[in-house]
Amino acid sequence: MNDMNVAKFIDDRPDAGVFRVSRALFSDPELFALEMSHVFEGGWVFLGMSSQAENPHDFFTTTVGRVPVLVTRDKEGTLRAFVNSCPHKGARIASQPSGNAGLFVCPYHSWSFASSGECKAVKWESAGSYGAGFKQDDHNLKEIGRFGEYRGFLFGSIAADVAPLEEYLGEARHMLDLAADQSDEGLELVPGRVRFTFAANWKMQLENCSDQYHFTSTHPSLIKVLERRAREKSEAVVESSLSGADFWKGMKTDDIVAGSYSFENGHVVTWGKMEANPSLALFERRDALVEKFGPERAAWMFNMRNLTLFPNVQIAVNAATQLRVIRPLAPNLTEMETWCLVPRNESAEARRQRIRQYEDFFNPTGMAIADDNAVYEECQAGMADRQNAWLQGHARGLAATAQGGDALSQAIGMNPQRSISGTSQLADETLFQSYYREWTRRMGEVLA
Numbered sequence: 001m002n003d004m005n006v007a008k009f010i011d012d013r014p015d016a017g018v019f020r021v022s023r024a025l026f027s028d029p030e031l032f033a034l035e036m037s038h039v040f041e042g043g044w045v046f047l048g049m050s051s052q053a054e055n056p057h058d059f060f061t062t063t064v065g066r067v068p069v070l071v072t073r074d075k076e077g078t079l080r081a082f083v084n085s086c087p088h089k090g091a092r093i094a095s096q097p098s099g100n101a102g103l104f105v106c107p108y109h110s111w112s113f114a115s116s117g118e119c120k121a122v123k124w125e126s127a128g129s130y131g132a133g134f135k136q137d138d139h140n141l142k143e144i145g146r147f148g149e150y151r152g153f154l155f156g157s158i159a160a161d162v163a164p165l166e167e168y169l170g171e172a173r174h175m176l177d178l179a180a181d182q183s184d185e186g187l188e189l190v191p192g193r194v195r196f197t198f199a200a201n202w203k204m205q206l207e208n209c210s211d212q213y214h215f216t217s218t219h220p221s222l223i224k225v226l227e228r229r230a231r232e233k234s235e236a237v238v239e240s241s242l243s244g245a246d247f248w249k250g251m252k253t254d255d256i257v258a259g260s261y262s263f264e265n266g267h268v269v270t271w272g273k274m275e276a277n278p279s280l281a282l283f284e285r286r287d288a289l290v291e292k293f294g295p296e297r298a299a300w301m302f303n304m305r306n307l308t309l310f311p312n313v314q315i316a317v318n319a320a321t322q323l324r325v326i327r328p329l330a331p332n333l334t335e336m337e338t339w340c341l342v343p344r345n346e347s348a349e350a351r352r353q354r355i356r357q358y359e360d361f362f363n364p365t366g367m368a369i370a371d372d373n374a375v376y377e378e379c380q381a382g383m384a385d386r387q388n389a390w391l392q393g394h395a396r397g398l399a400a401t402a403q404g405g406d407a408l409s410q411a412i413g414m415n416p417q418r419s420i421s422g423t424s425q426l427a428d429e430t431l432f433q434s435y436y437r438e439w440t441r442r443m444g445e446v447l448a
């Protein structure tokens with residue numbers, strides 16, 4: 001552990017206009033173990049949506065770093081998050097992704113637990129000749145260190161000594177509000193989850209969701225299909241996820257059509273201008289949204305915007321909305337779980353349109369995600385080089401970055417730490433710096 005100094009991985013010298021990241025950050029196995037304990041198990045992470053456990057006794061399971069987690073709604077309706085591990089000998093007491101259970105019976109020796117976490121029975125307890133120590137032990141499931149909800153989004157921390165959830169979300173919460181405000185009844189997930197892996201480091205995904213620079217290079221087949229649909233004026237034009245985007249039309253213009261904001265605690269969002277138009281499922285609610293929230297806030301709801309809440313959740317909005325949860329498995333292996341995030345009670349027609357757009361772009365079977373996964377693996381191969389350690393992918397946009405917000409962020413009362421906006425070809429890469437500054441903060445003294 002003697003050469004684990006942060007300077008080996010991140011070269012952050014703002015006064016000199018330098019920000020560089022080392023290839024080792026994406027491939028060092030020792031560092032990966034520290035990331036699990038400090039970045040993922042040492043602070044707030046996204047767990048899921050409250051709609052995933054809607055009714056009493058509903059539950060879902062997830063993982064925080066290496067720790068299995070069980071989220072339940074007890075019979076009184078309170079959401080709780082537990083370490084999904086039996087106090088007896090450690091077995092996971094729930095192995096299904098989700099379900100409904102008033103009683104969880106451990107598969108190994110049948111200790112049983114209520115959805116409130118209370119131990120209901122230790123099998124054959126009275127015949128077991130236990131000593132006094134065992135009788136004094138608490139046999140209930142252990143709640144994780146911290147657990148909280150913001151507008152249907154559930155977050156937890158294995159470590160208890162963390163700032164309150166509101167502080168962790170900070171100004172980035174405005175972006176969650178833009179999603180949650182789309183329906184008076186809140187958000188839900190389209191049933192059916194998608195899980196896939198790619199053979200690369202988790203931070204590839206972290207960066208890619210906010211990487212506007214790669215779009216025209218990595219996704220030529222998607223672009224060709226969109227162009228063909230437009231040329232043929234086929235019915236599918238209405239359904240294509242990006243055909244209505246002004247940032248897309250503006251690829252060769254000088255207009256300010258895209259940008260990014262960086263927030264406290266490692267959160268970032270990239271945005272691209274998109275007018276409300278009938279190709280968007282949300283268009284049916286445009287007038288109601290303008291009336292309720294005013295024209296500027298309503299306009300934001302139609303913009304393309306890719307939000308990352310450090311370290312493990314991304315909400316990608318371009319027509320359809322994708323919820324992405326990042327789960328690192330190894331330095332060079334990452335599991336993704338993705339969902340179509342929707343406003344409740346939209347019309348059947350809007351829901352149909354939204355799901356078609358989602359499939360078009362987002363699914364591993366769609367036209368964009370498979371491209372991204374392929375380039376992550378290309379990058380990972382190159383991370384083996386230690387002779388030329390420093391990557392050059394975090395400097396673009398540095399001279400255009402401004403402290404604080406701008407007119408667009410002010411329009412929704414949002415105060416980011418930094419902002420940048422420009423043509424579609426500016427394609428800022430400095431917002432990734434926020435990830436690595438928060439990464440450094442969470443890693444703390446282990447890298448001192």
Ligand code: FES
Nearest residue numbers: 086088089106109
């Ligand atoms: S490990 Fe759960 S009852 Fe034995």
Ligand SMILES: [Fe+2]
Nearest residue numbers: 215218368372
């Ligand atoms: Fe992409």
